[in-house]
Amino acid sequence: MTFTRKTFDPSATGPLTGIRVLDLSRLMAGNMLSLQLADFGADVIKIEAPAGDPLRDWKDDGHSLFWKTYGRNKRSVALNLRHAAAMEALWALVDGADVFIENYRPGTLEQMGLAPEALLARNPDLIIVRISGFGQTGPYAQFPGFGTIIEGMSGFADRTGFPDREPVLPPLALADMIAGIYGASATTMALYARQNGRARGQVIDLSLLEPMFSVLGPEAAIHAVTGKIKQRVGSASNTASPRNVYRCADGKYLALSGSTPAVARRIFEIIGRPDMNSDPRFATNSDRVKHRSLVDEAVGAWFAARDSVEALAIMRESGATVGPIYNIADAMADRHFGEREIIVDVEDAEFGTLPMHDIVPHMSATPGVWRRAAPDIGEHTREVLAEAGLDDAAIDGAMVP
Numbered sequence: 001m002t003f004t005r006k007t008f009d010p011s012a013t014g015p016l017t018g019i020r021v022l023d024l025s026r027l028m029a030g031n032m033l034s035l036q037l038a039d040f041g042a043d044v045i046k047i048e049a050p051a052g053d054p055l056r057d058w059k060d061d062g063h064s065l066f067w068k069t070y071g072r073n074k075r076s077v078a079l080n081l082r083h084a085a086a087m088e089a090l091w092a093l094v095d096g097a098d099v100f101i102e103n104y105r106p107g108t109l110e111q112m113g114l115a116p117e118a119l120l121a122r123n124p125d126l127i128i129v130r131i132s133g134f135g136q137t138g139p140y141a142q143f144p145g146f147g148t149i150i151e152g153m154s155g156f157a158d159r160t161g162f163p164d165r166e167p168v169l170p171p172l173a174l175a176d177m178i179a180g181i182y183g184a185s186a187t188t189m190a191l192y193a194r195q196n197g198r199a200r201g202q203v204i205d206l207s208l209l210e211p212m213f214s215v216l217g218p219e220a221a222i223h224a225v226t227g228k229i230k231q232r233v234g235s236a237s238n239t240a241s242p243r244n245v246y247r248c249a250d251g252k253y254l255a256l257s258g259s260t261p262a263v264a265r266r267i268f269e270i271i272g273r274p275d276m277n278s279d280p281r282f283a284t285n286s287d288r289v290k291h292r293s294l295v296d297e298a299v300g301a302w303f304a305a306r307d308s309v310e311a312l313a314i315m316r317e318s319g320a321t322v323g324p325i326y327n328i329a330d331a332m333a334d335r336h337f338g339e340r341e342i343i344v345d346v347e348d349a350e351f352g353t354l355p356m357h358d359i360v361p362h363m364s365a366t367p368g369v370w371r372r373a374a375p376d377i378g379e380h381t382r383e384v385l386a387e388a389g390l391d392d393a394a395i396d397g398a399m400v401p
Contacts (some may be wrong), residue, residue, distance in 0.1 A: 001338050003345045003355055006370045013019040013042025019047065019191065020054035022093055025103040026053050027149070028173040029131050029208060031070040032180025034101055038073035039359040039368040042099075045092065046076045050401045053376040057303040067358045068348065071374030077385070078399070080114065084396035090114075092388040094123055099187055103131035106141045111275070116203045126201040127190045129183055135207035145208055147175035150160065155219065157385055175212045183209040233292075241288035242267055242295045245325060252308035253325040256299065256315070264288060264322055270318045271302035342376025350372060 019042040023034040031053070038044040046053065056068040075095075079086040094100065100119060102109055111114060114127050130136055133145010142147075150168050151157050161168035183206045184247040192197040225227060229237045235245040240259040247253055255302045258264035261281070264285070268276040276282045281291045288295050303311050308358065310326065313320040324330070332355065337343050359368030376397075385395045 001333050001335065003029075003338050003343050003347045004147055004341050005347070005353060006358075007347055008370050008372050010371050012041075012369035012371050014369040015363070016188075017041035017043075018100045019043065020096060021099040021101065022047055022090075022097045023121060025101050027055050027103075028070070028176035029179045029183070029206075030101050030103045030129075031055055032177050033129065033131070033183035033187070033206075034071050034074065035072070035313055036181065036184035037099070041368070041369055041371075044074040045093065045380070046074050046094075046375070047070070048076055048078050048377055050078050050080055050377070052078075056377070063350070065354075068354060068374045072356075074344070074375060074378035075371070075372070075384055076375035077380055078271045078293075079381070080401055085394070085400065087113070089388070089390060089398035091122065093127065093384070094119060094325060096388060097123065097297045098191065098306045099127045099129065100185075101131070105144065106132050106136045107128075110309075120201050121304055124200050127194070127204065128201065129187060129204045129206055131179065131183065131206045131208070133208050135209065136205045141256050142401055145168065147173050147208055150175040150208040155216055156212055158228060159216070159219075159232060161232050163232045165232075167232070175208045177239055178215060179206060179208045179211045181208065195342050213374075236292055236296065239290065240285060241338065242299045243291045243301070244296055246296075246300050246303035248303050248306055248308040248311050250307040250309075253313060254303060254308055254315075255323050255325055256303075257321045258288075259321070263319070266300065266318060267315075267320050270320060271299055273298050308371060330395060346370065346373070 002379075008027050016037055021034055021037055021042050023030055024045055024047045025031065025034070032044075034042075034044045046081060053067070053071075055070060056064045056067045058064070079089060081087055081090060095271070098265060101188050103113075104112075119128055120128055132141070133142055133150055134140035141258040148169060152167070152175060154175070157167040160170070182202065186204045186206065190199070190202055190204060194201070219230060235255070237243040240257065240350075242256060242258040242264060245253050245348065257268045261284075264282075264326075265277050268274060268282070276295075280287065282288050283294065306314070312322060326334070331337050340364075343355050344358045345353040345355055359370070381399055382395055385398060390398065
C-alpha cells in the first residue's frame with residue numbers, strides 16, 4: 001500500500017496558529033494533549049531536561065518511534081530547571097505563553113516556585129493544565145498515578161477480559177490518551193472563553209482517573225438502580241446481542257454487532273435462523289442479552305462453517321454490521337486506510353519516510369498542518385530563547401546542562 005506523503009512546511013498555518021504552548025510534561029498524557037494543539041498550528045515548545053523526555057526512551061529495536069509520532073510539530077528547548085539561569089529563561093517564556101502544561105506530582109510545581117498563583121501573577125492570561133493521576137485534591141492526590149494504575153482503579157480493567165480469567169489491562173497507554181484528548185478539548189474551551197472575554201487565565205485540573213472513569217458510561221447509575229455489578233463477558237456485550245468476535249473456518253476472526261432490532265433480525269435471517277425472530281427468548285434486545293449464549297451458539301456456528309472472506313461478503317451484502325479483526329499489517333494493507341489518509345507517509349531524516357496516523361480529525365476549512373518532524377533534545381533552545389528576548393549571554397547561561 002502506498003500512502004499519501006506529507007511534506008513538512010514550517011510556514012504552514014492552522015486554526016491555532018498564534019497560540020504558544022509550553023509543555024513541561026513527560027511521557028504520554030501531556031504529549032497527547034500538546035500533539036492535538038500542535039497538529040492544528042499551535043507553537044508547542046517542549047521544555048525538556050537535558051536528558052530529554054522519557055518518552056524518547058520508549059524504543060522499538062532501538063528506534064524512538066513513539067517520540068517521532070508524538071513529538072511531531074513541536075520545538076524542543078532543553079533546560080535544567082535546577083539552575084537559576086534556566087528558571088529565569090523559563091519565566092521569560094511564560095511571559096509570552098498562552099498555555100502551560102505540566103504533569104509533576106501535585107505540589108512539585110509549587111516547590112519549584114511555579115505555583116499557579118505565581119504563574120498567573122506573571123501572566124494573567126495563561127491557561128495552566130495540571131495533569132496528574134488522581135487530581136490536585138483528594139486523599140489519593142499524592143499517590144503516583146501512571147495509566148496502568150488508573151485503568152485498574154477506574155473499573156475499566158474489571159470489565160475487560162473473560163469471566164473465568166484475570167482482568168485485562170489495555171496493551172497501550174489508554175488512560176493517558178483519553179486524558180490527553182479531554183485536556184486538548186478543555187484547553188481550547190479555555191482559550192475560547194478567554195478570547196470572548198468570559199475569563200482570563202485559569203487552571204485546568206486534569207486527572208487520568210476521571211476521563212477514564214467517564215468512558216464507562218452509566219455503570220454507576222446501573223449499579224445504584226439495579227444493585228448489580230456488570231461482569232466480564234470477553235468480546236460479548238452486557239448491553240447488546242448478537243455482539244461478539246466469531247472464528248471462521250480459515251481461523252480468522254470477524255467482529256459482528258446487532259445493536260439495533262432491525263440489524264439483529266437481519267442477522268438471524270442471514271444465518272438461516274428466521275425462527276429466532278419469532279422466538280420470545282430473542283424478541284427484544286434485553287431478551288437476546290439474557291440468552292446471549294444461545295445467540296452466540298447459533299451465530300458462531302454459521303461463521304465456523306465459512307471462511308472469513310465469504311462470511312464477510314455475505315454479511316456486508318445483506319446489510320449486517322460486521323468487520324474483520326485486523327492487526328497493524330492488515331490495516332496498512334487496507335485501501336480504505338490509504339484513501340482516507342488514516343495512515344500517511346511522513347518525511348523522516350532516518351528512514352526517508354515513516355508511516356504514522358494522520359492529523360485527526362479532518363477539517364474542511366482549517367485543516368491540521370505538518371510543520372516539522374519531532375525535534376532532537378534541545379534542538380530549538382537558542383532559537384526559542386532568542387525569540388523570548390534573551391541575549392546571547394543569558395542564553396548561554398540557561399543552556400548549562
